[in-house]
Amino acid sequence: MNQYETVLHHIFNDFKTFENSGKKATYIPELAHVDENLFGVSLTCLNGTQISLGDAHQPFSIQSISKVFSLVLAYNILGEDLWKRVDVEPSGDTFNSLILLELELGIPRNPFINAGAIVLADILISHLQNPKEDFLKFIHQLTNDHSIQYDLKVFNSEKSVAYRNYSLINLMKSFGNIHNDIDTVMDFYFRMCSVNITCEQLSKAVLFFANDGVHPISKEQILTPKGNRRINAIMQLCGFYDEAGEFAYRVGLPGKSGVGGGIMAIHPGLYSVVVFSPKLNKKGNSTKGMAFLERLTSELNNSIF
């Protein structure tokens, strides 16, 4: 057993009795059907060694964690010009808030709030030949696993109640920051959020963020080292919406959460880790996931700080 394995097993056992005050996301009706007791963890070291516990093989809805992948694709297309369409400041606001968008003339605070990710979807539609296929292909490339798919039930469910996301895109369109047809952009945005993925697959997919942008297993350069540093910085400052400060304080790793209950985090130069537990706190982040990662970096006695 390596150091990570011993620590993970020990924390995982302790967390079996974790008192969870969180609640599943139900605003997307399909997510209300998920078993709220699922709990999985997967940590991947740079040499490819993977330690997986509990429900690490159980697919879950990636939701906003998809935003890190759309950001990589958009950044690789536009480079620094991307920041003309979306900023890199923490929003200090809920993930689907409209308030700042009106005040800041349709430029979202960062790519990880919904408004920002909708702009990313718009950019990818303008530049990719087949956005839906290309996005999935990117995930397949990163995981070397072609079984990963969109979940059409989740997609349709989210689309049927997406009044707020439609408000965001309409507001941005009125400011000229959406270039394509609104329904086409939203369709693609909901698709990306609907990807079904396991802790093991996701931990593999984000490992390049811990390795200067190079996938340590396939050796492919996914991002330049500079781009990688920048995206890690955005994850650190904006990956948990109005709880980004709390995550930096308690866990101390760049990461990204989703309302499906997943959290991914990376330790540059060491590992990537994914935790899945569907009950969320009031800010929309997995309660148990955050507590687990706090315990992990505390027991390993290293965060990026």
Ligand code: GLN
């Ligand atoms: N698809 C979700 C939405 O747009 C994603 C939100 C999230 O995971 N924070 O509301």
